[in-house]
Amino acid sequence: MAKNMYSLMLMDEVVSQIDRIAAQSSTNRSNLINEILADYVSFVTPQKHIQNIFESISAIIDDVAALTVQDMAASSVICIKSALSYKYRPTIRYSVELFSDNKSLGELRVTFRTQSAELLMEITHFLSLWMQLEQHYISKFDSKDSISYAIEQGRFKRTLMYPKNSSLHNSDEVSKAIADYIQMFDEILKGYLNGEYNTDADVEYRYLNYLKSGLTVI
Incomplete structure (x- = not known):
């Protein structure tokens, strides 16, 4: 959505409080005022839409014993932590970044925190297999663009796409699709x-069982 510059006459005391709240919220004066005005006129901005999705994801994950939502350091990213039943309890961190350009839903980044070469080798094999399964079974569900993947040392990246012939823009539907995918993975x-x-x-x-259960492919 396009933004333009407007001149406003505001009290210094009001601006001071706006700046204080903006700093606490890791945003800036213009964005905060934009959100306040949007709330006042009941307009859902892209940023508010993302915030609603993250709040719904957090509520879903709170009921999943194996996963823990971490503090959201950025307004466009949510992080979820999981632990492996392995020596020294290595952790998995799922980071979801959502975009507001409507070309793709966002990106999922999975980070594995371990020093075990053996474990990393097993994980790499799993990730390669996972990519093959998705490219074989869900390519027909992709949106205009194909899902892109990247496997790095201890890290996996995957774009999240809007399904074909779907208006998956309702925040509850999007959040459930993302949360379900992370739980499945x-x-x-x-x-x-x-x-x-x-x-x-x-x-x-097991992967096919999830697809057959009605999982929304993103």
């Missing part, structure tokens, strides 16, 4: 690493 990854899903075929079978 986390559960299958842990099952693979702890031996519950021993083979690639086991992972594929």
Whole structure:
């Protein structure tokens, strides 16, 4: 959405309080005033839409024992923490960044905090398999652009896309789709690493069960 510069006459005391709240909220004066005015006229800005999605994701994840929502350091990013049942309890961090350009929903970044070369090798194999499964089974659900992936040392990135023929813009629907995807990924990854899903075929079978259950593909 386009923004323009407007001249306003405001009291110094009001601006001082606005600046104080903006600093506490990690934003700036213009953005905060824009949000306040938007709330007053009941207009949902892209930033407010993202905030609503994150609040809904947080509410869903709060009921999931294996996952913990961390403090949101940035207004466009939410972080979720998970722990592996492995030596020294390595952690997984899911970071979701949402975009407001409507070309893609956002990006999921998964970071694995471990020094174990053996564990990283197993995780890399899982991620490669995961990419193959998604490219095979859900490519037909992609939006205008294909889902892009990147595997780095201890890190995985994946774009989140709006499904074809879908107006998945309702904040509750978007938040549920994101939360469900993270829960699915986390559960299958842990099952693979702890031996519950021993083979690639086991992972594929479990993945397909999720798709058949009505999971919204993003």
